[in-house]
Amino acid sequence: MTIAVRERNESAWLLTPRGGVDHRLRDDMRRFDDDDEVDLVVVGAGAGGSALTQRLARKGWRVVALDAGPFWDPEQDWVSDEAGSHQLYWTEPRQIGGSDPVPLGSNNSGRGVGGSMVHYAGYTPRFHPSDFSTFSTDGVGADWPIAYEDLKPYYEQMEAELPVAGQTWPWGDPHGYPYTPHPVGGNGELFLRGAERAGIEARVGPVAITNGRFGNRPHCIYRGFCLQGCKVNAKASPLITHLPDALAHGAEIRADSMVTRVEVDERTGRATGVHYVRDGRQRFQRARAVAIAGYSIETPRLLLNSASDRFPNGLCNDFDLVGRYLMVQGAPQTGGRFDAEVRMYKAPPPEVSTEEFYETDPSKPYKRGFSIQTVSPLPITWAEHIMAQGHWGADFRNYMSDYVHWACLGALCEFLPQPGNRVTLADEKDRNGMPVAHFSYSQCENDRQLVKAATAVMERILKAAGADEVVTIDRYAHLVGGARMANRPEDGVVDGECRSFAVPNLFITDGSVLPTQGSANPALTIMAVATRAADRLIAGPDAPRREDAAASVPARA
Amino acid sequence: MNGGERVPPGDVAPRFPGFDVLDQADHWDDATRSVVLSRVHALPPIRFFTPEEEAAATCLLDRLMGQDDDLDPHRIQLVRMVDGRLAERETDGWHYDSMPQDDQAWRDSLAGLDADARDRYGRSFAECGLEQQRELLSAIHGSDQERWHGMPPKQVWSLWTRYAATAFYSHPEAWNEIGFSGPAYPRGYKNRGVDKREPYEVPDARPSDDPVRGRRG
Helix, strand or coil, X not given: CHHHHHHHCXXXXXXXXXXXXXXXXXXXXXXXCCCCCECEEEECCCHHHHHHHHHHHHCCCCEEEECCCCCCCHHHHCCCCCHHHHHHECCCCCEEECCCCCCCHHHCCECCCCHHHHCCCCEXXXXXXXXXEHHHHHCCCCXXXXXXXXXXXXXXXXXXXXXXXXXXXXXXXXXXXXXXXXXXXXXXXXXXXXXXXXXCCCEECCECECCCCECCECCCCCCCCHHHCCCCCCEXXXXXXXXXXXXXXXXXXXXXXXEEEEEECCCCCCEXXXXXXXXXXXXXXXXXXXXXXXXXXXXXXXXXXXXXXXXXXXXXXXXXXXXXXXXXXECCXXXXXXXXXCCCCCCCCCCEXXXXXXXXXXXXXXXXXXXXXXXXXXXXXXXXXXXXCCCCHHHXXXXXXXXXXXXXXXXXXXXXXXXXXXXXXXXXXXXXXXXXEEEECCCCHHHHHHHHHHHHHHHHHHHHCCCCEEXXXXXXXXXXXXXXXXXXXXXXXXXXXXXXCCCCCEEECCHHHXXXXXXXXXXXXXXXXXXXXXXXXXXXXXXXCHHHHHHHCCCCX | CCHHHCCXXXXXXXXXXXXXXXXXXXXXXXXXXXHHHHHHHCCCCCCCCCHHHHHHHXXXXXXXXXXXXXXXXXXXXXXXHHHHHHHCCCCCCCEECCCCCHHHHHHHHHHHHHHHHHHHHCCCCCCCCHXXXXXXXXXXXXXXXXXXXXXXXXXXXXXXXXXXXXXXXXXXHHHHHHCCCCCCCECCCCCCCCCCCCCCCCCCCCCCXXXXXXXXX
16 A cells, blocks of 8 residues: 555655654755746645645646645754744734634644644544535535545545554444554543543544654654644644645745735636745746645635636626635533543544534434544643633642543534635735734634533543543634635625636635535545645646657756 | 742642753754754844833733742743734634734734723732722623624733733643653653653652642532
8 A cells, every 4th residue: 555655655764764854855846937837836835725836736737736824844843832832823903703612723724834633633534424514414514516425535645645543433434544553542442431431432543653663753752742743743734745746847836935916818718827925025936727726715705805807806706706605613521520630732633533423313302423632732722721711820820730630521622614704905915015814703602502512521531530520611613615615606706616616717726615524624524625736736627748748857856 | 940840829739840941952853852942042032022011011911921929930921922913913813803913912912902901900900909900800701792892802801812822832831731742853752651651751749639629628
C-alpha cells in the first residue's frame, strides 16, 4: 500500500531524512509572474486548497496557491506552548454576534500554509452515509448533490496519504485504517474504562498521527501540544502531507499574500484572476481558472467583497446564498475529577471516540446526533473552562491547582444548517481597507437538545469511570458551510464538483461547500471533496492541453 | 527560583513540593525555551496603557487571578503581559459585535472601573482596598444589566478573564503551582496513563484535596 501512496503523493519522502522540512524544495520552488496566466490560482493553502494544488500540479497544471499567512517551518516557528502559538490562528479582526455568538481564532480558524490542520487535534473520521441525505431521511438539514459512495474512494486515498491510525471502525460504513491504534494516555484510559462500564462502545482513533515511520516522517513522541502545531511532523497537515509533492511538481506556494477580490470579465462571464496584497502592494495574478479555499469565514467574505455590476450583492450571490447555512458543531466539554492523577496533557489530545449516538434515534425527541471524543485541554484552555463556571480569585486558583486530577471529554453535536447563521460584511475594515467578516450564530431547539443529551452521556461515562465530580462547559468546534453545494443554483453556490453555478471557471474547494456536517471532525471530508473536485477538473474542459501540460512539468520532479 | 515554594492562595503548603518546570528547560527545543523564558526575564516595558490604566489593570488582573500579596516574590507580572498583547494587537481573532475592538474595550472598561470606584468610594480603583476592589468586581460579575458603561457586562468579564487567564497560565510559576510539566519536545512523554509520572514529575501531596467536593462539603 505504501508503494501505491508514494506513486500518487510522495510528500512524506520529500522531507529531510530526519523528518524536517526540506528547505531546498522551497528555495528551488518555481515562481510565476503576476502576468503569467497560470492554469489555476488557488486562494488558501489549507486542507482543501493544498490537496487540490498537489493533485493538479502532478498532472502538469501550472498552479499558484496564495495564502494570507506564512510558509511555516515547524522546527523554527512553532513552540510547545499555548500562549506562544497565537500566530497559528487567524487573528485579523472579525465580529461575532447572534443569540449564540461563536468565538473564532484558536477555536476554529487557522492562518498560514497548512491552514487549520496545523492546529486541529488530528481526528479524521469519515462522514456516515446518512450524512448525505438528512433532509430526505430525517426531515432536517439538506441533501448533498453527491452520495457517500462518491467520496468513499477519496476517503480511502486520504486515509492512506495522511496516514490515519485507529481501530477497525464499526460505525457508518464500517472500515479499517492503514495504521494500528496508538497507545492511550490517562484521559483515553478513563474514557475506555467508563464507556465499557456504561455499556457504550468506544474505539481508539481515528487520528492522522503516524504510528510507526511513514516515509521520512517520524513516529509520534506523545508530547501533547497537537493543537499548537506538531513540531515532530508526526501529525498530518498539508504542509507535510501534500505541499512537498506539489512543490516537486512545479506548483508555487505564495505565502503572505492576502487575496481581496476575484476579478470576473463582465463580457465573457469568466474569472480572470485575483487581486491580492503582498508587502503592502496591490497585485493581480492572472489565471485561467480560480479556486477559492479560504474556509467558511474568509471564502464568503471574499465572494461578498467581489461585488460587481453583474453581481451587485457579491460574486456568485444571485440567490442570496453566499455566507448562509454556516455551521459549527455544539462541542460541550465535560471534565471528571479523579483522586488518581490523570495528567491529560501527556499523549495527544485525540485518543478515543464513540460514534454510537451519531444518527437519529427514533426514541428521542431530537433529530441527528453527536459523537464523543477525548479532548485534554492544556492549562490556559482549562482555565477558561473553570472561569466559565464563574470562578475567579483565590477560589479559581485553588480549583486550577487540581488540574492533574481531571479527565476531559468533548462532544461534537450536529447543529443544523440555518439560513440566518451567516457571514456578512461589517462596517469595520481591516488594515487593507477590506471590510471584515461579521459572523452571526443562533442555535435552534434541536441544537440545544443535542447538547443536553451529549452532556448527559459524557457525565455518565466519566462517573462510570469513577469520577467523583463532573463539570460541563458549553463551547463550539469547527466551521463548515457558507457556500454550500447543491443540485441547482437556487439551493447552493456550487455543484457537486465544486464548480460555481454563476462563473464556469470559478471553484470553491474547502469546508464551506459542505451542506451538512454530521458529528465528524471535517478535515478528512474537506480533503476528500477537494481531491474529488481535482479529478473532475483533470478530466474536464478546464484541463490545459496535454502537450502544454507535459512541457510544464519540471525535470527535477 | 524555587518552584516548590509555590502555594495556591488560601493553602498552607504547595501541592507539588519541589517541582520546578524550569529544571527541564535544557531539554526543550530552542524556539520553545526562548518563548517561555522571555516571560520570566524579558517582559517589555508598558507601551499601551496610560499610567492610570496601568494602575487599574494591575489591580484588576491581580484580583481576578487571586494575586493579593503585592510583596509576593512569585507574583506574576500580568499587566505587562496583557499590555504587550494590546500593544501588538495580538487579539483572540474575534470580538463581540456589541463591543469595540479589544484595545479600545480595555481602555473603556478600565475607565468604567475607575468611574465605579469614584462613585462608590470616592477614589480610583487602584486606590481602593482589596475588599472594595473585589466588591466592585463582584457587582460586574453578577450583573444582570444589559449594559455597563455602554458594554454588556458578561462580555466585559469574558474579555478580562480571557486575557488574565492566558497571561497567568502561560507563566512557568503557574505551571509549578498546578504540577504541569509543560514542553516535552524533542524528548516526549514516556510514562502515560493514570497515576503514571515522568521521573522529574512530582506527585500531588494532597491528592484528595478536591476543590469541588471541598466547597460543597
